[in-house]
Amino acid sequence: MKATVLVRPKPGILDPQGKAVEDSLKHLGFRVDGARVGRVVDLEVEAADPEQARAEVERMCAELLANPLIESYEIELAEGT
Amino acid sequence: MTEARPRVAVVVFPGSNDDRDAALALEALGAEPVLHWHANSELPDVGAVVLPGGFSYGDYLRAGAIARFSPAMQAVANFAADGGYVLGICNGFQVLCEAGLLPGALRPNESLSFICDDVPLRVERAGVAFLTRCEAGQRLSIPIKHGEGCYFADDELLAELDEAGQTVLRYEENPNGSVDSIAGVVNASGNVMGLMPHPEHAVDPLIGSGSTDGALILEALVDRARERLFAAA
Secondary structure, three states: OEEEEEEEEOOOOOOHHHHHHHHHHHHOOOOOOOOOOOEEEEEEOOOOOHHHHHHHHHHHHHHHHOOOOOEEEEEEEOOOO | OOOOOOEEEEEEOOOEOOHHHHHHHHHHOOOEEEEEEOOOOOOOOOOEEEEOOEOHHHHOOOOOOOHHHOHHHHHHHHHHHOOOEEEEEOHHHHHHHHOOOOOOEEEOOOOOOOEEEEEEEEEOOOOOHHHOOOOOOOEEEEEEEEOOOEEEOOHHHHHHHHHOOOEEEEEOOOOOOOHHHEEEEEOOOOOEEEEOOOHHHOOOOOOOOOOOOHHHHHHHHHHHHHHHHHOOO
């Protein structure tokens, strides 16, 4: 089963990468007010059903994929896989 | 009378690059350093452990995030739980935070630049095991060299740490955006310390700017290792 994890810097956390991206976009003439840079992890999970897959990916996030002190995460399970 | 040399382990992860400098500094300061490969889950009989600087596992995912799962780190966690002294320098500090052995987290520098510079530090508390050779308020000059040394703790955690006296080293001029200019912290029991500056690079006056302030921290660690190994003798 395919799952995607989106990891983001929590609100209020200094995100210098996002700031650099925002500044560069402005430099190119785009009108942006804020940019935050996170991380995408695409996974192929072995699980019997979506519930089990989600629970498994939750554990992956808690144990490794995100640092709860500074990052939030979202899990998306691909439909029909 | 020559004092006995206590053994101090320096854990070597794939990507560590200050392990030998740390070992040389410890040797110069009276310890017997033992390089300990990360895959080895059996820690030898040592009085203290150093987690050195570098880029363990390529700093993949987050700095220190992967190293935390190495067999050696399980042994280090047990050693710390037993009251053993553990010092994490730079990447070692990041590993200790990721492993939950120290509070907080380290993020990319505010400037996004890798910074390599001598920085003045202030000792906030001297009663700490690693700072017994320093005085409160003392100014130390020790180099930093890192891209991800921006210490973060949220307001609540920061207040707790300050209250408990765990924020032990601060930069006099904040180089990297760390909250409250924090350069080093200890755990609640005071036997684990992490700092971004590199004391092992400020031991020999012939190297760098000539400061030997790093020796004050490493010698305290050697003192603790000696006590732990030889106290009963």
